[in-house]
Amino acid sequence: xxxxxxxxxxxxxxxxxxxxxxxxxxxxxxxxxxxxxxxxxxxxxxxxxxxxxxxxxxxxxxxxxxxxxxxxxxxxxxxxxxxxxxxxxxxxxxxx
Amino acid sequence: xxxxxxxxxxxxxxxxxxxxxxxxxxxxxxxxxxxxxxxxxxxxxxxxxxxxxxxxxxxxxxxxxxxxxxxxxxxxxxxxxxxxxxxxxxxxxxxxxxxxxxxxxxxxxxxxxxxxxxxxxxxxxxxxxxxxxxxxxxxxxxxxxxxxxxxxxxxxxxxxxxxxxxxxxxxxxxxxxxxxxxxxxxxxxxxxxxxxxxxxxxxxxxxxxxxxxxxxxxxxxxxxxxxxxxxxxxxxxxxxxxxxxxxxxxxxxxxxxxxxxxxxxxxxxxxxxxxxxxxxxxxxxxxxxxxxxxxxxxxxxxxxxxxxxxxxxxxxxxxxxxxxxxxxxxxxxxxxxxxxxxxxxxxxxxxxxxxxxxxxxxxxxxxxxxxxxxxxxxxxxxxxxxxxxxxxxxxxxxxxxxxxxxxxxxxxxxxxxxxxxxxxxxxxxxxxxxxxxxxxxxxxxxxxxxxxxxxxxxxxxxxxxxxxxxxx
Numbered sequence: 228x229x230x231x232x233x234x235x236x237x238x239x240x241x242x243x244x245x246x247x248x249x250x251x252x253x254x255x256x257x258x259x260x261x262x263x264x265x266x267x268x269x270x271x272x273x274x275x276x277x278x279x280x281x282x283x284x285x286x287x288x289x290x291x292x293x294x295x296x297x298x299x300x301x302x303x304x305x306x307x308x309x310x311x312x313x314x315x316x317x318x319x320x321x322x323x
Numbered sequence: 324x325x326x327x328x329x330x331x332x333x334x335x336x337x338x339x340x341x342x343x344x345x346x347x348x349x350x351x352x353x354x355x356x357x358x359x360x361x362x363x364x365x366x367x368x369x370x371x372x373x374x375x376x377x378x379x380x381x382x383x384x385x386x387x388x389x390x391x392x393x394x395x396x397x398x399x400x401x402x403x404x405x406x407x408x409x410x411x412x413x414x415x416x417x418x419x420x421x422x423x424x425x426x427x428x429x430x431x432x433x434x435x436x437x438x439x440x441x442x443x444x445x446x447x448x449x450x451x452x453x454x455x456x457x458x459x460x461x462x463x464x465x466x467x468x469x470x471x472x473x474x475x476x477x478x479x480x481x482x483x484x485x486x487x488x489x490x491x492x493x494x495x496x497x498x499x500x501x502x503x504x505x506x507x508x509x510x511x512x513x514x515x516x517x518x519x520x521x522x523x524x525x526x527x528x529x530x531x532x533x534x535x536x537x538x539x540x541x542x543x544x545x546x547x548x549x550x551x552x553x554x555x556x557x558x559x560x561x562x563x564x565x566x567x568x569x570x571x572x573x574x575x576x577x578x579x580x581x582x583x584x585x586x587x588x589x590x591x592x593x594x595x596x597x598x599x600x601x602x603x604x605x606x607x608x609x610x611x612x613x614x615x616x617x618x619x620x621x622x623x624x625x626x627x628x629x630x631x632x633x634x635x636x637x638x639x640x641x642x643x644x645x646x647x648x649x650x651x652x653x654x655x656x657x658x659x660x661x662x663x664x665x666x667x668x669x670x671x672x673x674x675x676x677x678x679x680x681x682x683x684x685x686x687x688x689x690x691x692x693x694x695x696x697x698x699x700x701x702x703x704x705x706x707x708x709x710x711x712x713x714x715x716x717x718x719x720x721x722x723x724x725x726x727x728x729x730x731x732x733x734x735x736x737x738x739x740x741x742x743x744x745x746x747x748x749x750x751x752x753x754x755x756x757x758x759x760x761x762x763x764x765x766x767x768x769x770x771x772x773x774x775x776x777x778x779x780x781x782x783x784x785x786x787x788x789x790x791x792x793x794x795x
Contacts, residue, residue, distance in 0.1 A: 232344065232436075236343075236344055236347070239340070239343075240340050240344075268384065271432070271433070272341070272410075272411035272432030272433055272434075273338055273341050273432070273433065275433030276341065276344070276433040276435075277340070277344070280433075283433045
């Protein structure tokens with residue numbers, strides 16, 4: 228985990244991923260692949276910085292799958308992202 | 324609240340989470356941070372100087388204006404502002420494109436924030452060094468008189484010398500500059516060189532009193548391989564080195580008689596021979612000489628050749644001593660203050676009124692060189708933003724007839740002992756006496772004392788140490 232990030236900053240980051248997941252699902256439905264690429268790219272660049280390497284990894288995969296317009300892969304990846312965010316939230320210290 | 328002396332950081336990223344994280348991280352470390360999601364707004368604010376920026380951190384992929392376009396626009400009006408680009412695209416092509424566009428550094432996302440901090444610190448250091456370099460360059464390229472760099476003076480005697488230098492600058496006539504030690508004879512010689520058609524050629528200077536006679540000949544004329552023991556290769560002399568330029572022979576009055584004869588032949592025939600060679604070589608250097616001595620008297624005493632004197636004395640230029648250029652003392656002092664404040668990173672703003680008065684009343688027997696040394700010392704030792712009287716030489720300098728130190732009778736320039744002192748103390752005081760008498764000219768002092776310059780430097784350093792301890 229990056230020593231630069233405080234737990235409250237991590238909580239804020241994870242909390243905001245909820246709207247990302249909603250946007251990803253909607254974009255998949257409307258086949259807005261450029262938006263899927265954009266969100267995936269952003270997650271790729273930010274997840275690990277906040278101490279969540281799995282989010283970066285999933286972001287990279289979402290970006291790649293969106294470029295290939297691979298709907299099936301994208302469905303699975305969005306679910307995995309949802310699970311990862313819940314898991315990380317649960318692991319955060321209770322005092323936050 | 325902005326910290327007064329903190330560096331200013333501009334961060335641009337459309338990822339709100341990262342923007343907040345980085346802003347918080349750098350603010351906690353004392354930086355003034357301006358953050359933007361839109362590069363165009365950041366550009367407008369930097370250009371209009373609404374915000375200050377020492378370093379910019381920008382994402383590469385941004386809506387409206389990309390990081391690369393941002394750099395290109397910044398470089399239109401600021402070629403030195405360090406810009407660090409961040410991106411999750413880690414290809415070599417992108418990195419090269421970023422650097423070619425003018426990025427200072429290129430960091431990959433996901434970020435390792437402490438590593439980004441190091442990059443920012445390095446960028447700030449680079450910025451400071453570049454700014455300092457630019458200040459120094461501007462300072463030393465200031466043109467003060469007749470377009471000459473660092474030539475300071477408005478007194479009649481000084482102006483007359485420099486204007487005469489200008490008039491003779493493009494002629495081939497021999498020039499000899501007369502003036503006391505430290506009065507600025509080399510400044511005049513450089514003026515003749517810079518103002519004439521030889522300004523693009525080399526300016527080669529040598530002090531004839533500083534080098535032993537046997538070495539001086541090989542320095543001036545060069546030598547062939549094997550010409551003497553130790554000549555393992557050939558070497559060109561200063562006459563040849565100064566071809567198409569100017570050779571400045573300082574303290575020509577100290578040249579030994581045999582070398583005077585050789586110099587005379589060179590000036591007459593415009594040819595030299597390297598030591599140990601038969602080949603004659605044409606020289607195209609213009610020769611300018613200088614001396615603090617009265618050459619006419621030296622000729623009468625038999626120390627200087629009369630024919631050489633007449634050959635050199637075609638255009639004599641007289642450089643007045645500083646005591647005859649009183650109106651130049653303050654401008655020179657201010658120039659030296661700026662110079663040494665820059666060189667020593669000292670925050671010295673000027674002189675107190677009392678200090679200015681002291682500067683104008685001191686006799687400056689060592690002339691401009693002594694003044695320069697005094698200002699340098701004052702800048703280094705000053706305790707406040709303004710140089711005060713206590714930072715300058717004492718008023719006892721003023722009175723010629725007064726003994727200013729135990730053991731010295733300055734009026735007759737004789738070293739005399741008035742009380743018992745240890746050998747070490749006597750040594751130090753004698754060195755200091757000779758040094759001051761020679762106007763702080765180190766070469767001349769070393770020669771008179773019969774020691775080499777390295778030894779003299781060491782002994783002068785010991786003197787400084789003693790004086791600093793005394794001040795403390």
